[in-house]
Amino acid sequence: MIEVDDRLRASRDYIAEAASDLRTRALAIDADPTNMAPHMDSPAFRMMRLFTTPAQYRDEELTHLPDHTGTGSCLEKVVGTVELARGDAGAVLAMPGPALAGVVVEVLGSPTQQERFYRKLAGGHTWTFFAMTEPARGNDATAITTRLEKVGPGEYRLHGHKRYIGSGARGGVGVVFARTGPSPLSIRAVLVEVPAEGFRAERLPMVGLRGAYLSELWFDGLRVTDDMLLGQHLPATRRGIWGAMRTFNNMRIQVAALAVGTSLAIHDLVTELRPAAPGIERQAARLEAARQLVYDMAAQVDHDSEQAYFPSAAKLSAVPLGIATARWATEVAGPAGLFEHPLLEKWCRDVRAFEFMEGTTNIQRLHVSQGYLKGRSDG
Numbered sequence: 001m002i003e004v005d006d007r008l009r010a011s012r013d014y015i016a017e018a019a020s021d022l023r024t025r026a027l028a029i030d031a032d033p034t035n036m037a038p039h040m041d042s043p044a045f046r047m048m049r050l051f052t053t054p055a056q057y058r059d060e061e062l063t064h065l066p067d068h069t070g071t072g073s074c075l076e077k078v079v080g081t082v083e084l085a086r087g088d089a090g091a092v093l094a095m096p097g098p099a100l101a102g103v104v105v106e107v108l109g110s111p112t113q114q115e116r117f118y119r120k121l122a123g124g125h126t127w128t129f130f131a132m133t134e135p136a137r138g139n140d141a142t143a144i145t146t147r148l149e150k151v152g153p154g155e156y157r158l159h160g161h162k163r164y165i166g167s168g169a170r171g172g173v174g175v176v177f178a179r180t181g182p183s184p185l186s187i188r189a190v191l192v193e194v195p196a197e198g199f200r201a202e203r204l205p206m207v208g209l210r211g212a213y214l215s216e217l218w219f220d221g222l223r224v225t226d227d228m229l230l231g232q233h234l235p236a237t238r239r240g241i242w243g244a245m246r247t248f249n250n251m252r253i254q255v256a257a258l259a260v261g262t263s264l265a266i267h268d269l270v271t272e273l274r275p276a277a278p279g280i281e282r283q284a285a286r287l288e289a290a291r292q293l294v295y296d297m298a299a300q301v302d303h304d305s306e307q308a309y310f311p312s313a314a315k316l317s318a319v320p321l322g323i324a325t326a327r328w329a330t331e332v333a334g335p336a337g338l339f340e341h342p343l344l345e346k347w348c349r350d351v352r353a354f355e356f357m358e359g360t361t362n363i364q365r366l367h368v369s370q371g372y373l374k375g376r377s378d379g
Helices: 006-031 043-051 074-093 099-108 111-120 240-273 280-303 309-333 342-356 361-373
Strands: 127-131 147-152 155-166 171-179 187-193 199-203 214-225
Touching: 006 043, 006 074, 006 342, 043 074, 074 240, 074 280, 074 342, 099 111, 099 127, 099 171, 099 187, 099 240, 111 171, 111 187, 127 155, 127 214, 155 171, 171 214, 187 214, 187 240, 240 280, 240 309, 240 342, 280 309, 309 342, 309 361
Parallel strands: 127 171, 147 171
Antiparallel strands: 147 155, 155 214, 171 187, 199 214
16 A cells, blocks of 8 residues: 655645636536637646646746656656546646657657657647547557658658547647558657648547547648657667557556546535435445555556556556446436536546546456566566
C-alpha cells in the first residue's frame, strides 16, 4: 500500500479543490464541446496547463503541484488525475495542451522539435492530437497502413486515414504515425502542424466523454520534411513504435485513474442524494481499494516505465469497477434518477468510454497474462 506523504497530500488536496470548478462546467462542455471559450481561462484549466508544460516553457514555477510532463513521477500524475476526474473527466479531456502528443515529443523529439511544439502551445488555447488508430485496425499498432512516401531528398508525402483521434478536428499541432516500409521498425512519428494542404478532419458523434472531441483525419499528400520526423537522432529501435509503446503505458494508467476518479464522483453524488443507500459503504470500500491499486501500479511504473504489465493491471481493474459503480448508482437512483440528475446521467455515459481508450479489456488481459508468465507481476 502506497503511503501518501505530506507533499503529495497537499498537492492532492489543492487539485481536488480546483477540480470542483470542472464539475460546474461539466454539463456545458458535454452539451457543446465546440464552445470552449467560456472555460479556457478557468482556474482548473490554468492549473492543468501549468503542470503539463515542461519547466522551461512555463510562465511560473510549480510549488505544491505535481509535474505531469514526461519527466514527472507517474505516482504524482495518477494522484492528480484521480482528483481531476472526480471533478469531471470529460472536462479534463477537453483541455488544450500537450496531452499524448506531448509525451511522444518529450520521448522522441529533438530539443529543436520540442521547442517548436511547445512554442505552438504558448497562450494555452491550442489543442494537440495523437494520431495512431485507423479504421478496421483495432489495437494492433504495428498494422497501420498510413504511408510516408519519400519523394525527394529530405521530403515526403503523407497518405492515410485515422479515426477516433482525440481533438483531431480542433488541434493545431499533433503527432501522426505512419510507415515508410513493411516492418515494424519502419513506423515513424511525424510532427504535423495544421491547417496544412492535404489535411482534412471531421468531429465524430459521441455518446460519452464528448469533451474529448474524437475525430476522423485524412492525409492526402501532406508535405513532410526531415525536420518533422521525430527520433531522427535516435537508433532505429528507439523511434516510432517504441515511442508509441511508451506513450500507451503512460496513458493506460492515466485512463485507470480517470475511471477511478469518475467512479468516486458517481459515489459522491449518490452519497449526497441517498446517504443511506444500500451498499454505499461497501461501494466506498471497493473504490478506495481501486484507488490504492492504481497508486501501487503507478509506483511500479516509476521503477520501470517500459513495463506494460502494471498499467494494464490498473486499467483491467479500474474500468470494470467504474461500470459496476454506474450500474449500482442507476439502481439506487431509481427509474427516474438519470432524468432528475443530469450529472449522474453524464458520468454513467462517460465511464463506459474508458473501455475503448488505450486498449480494450481483452488487450489488457493479454498484457497481464504475458507479464505474469514472464514473472513481472512481482514488481
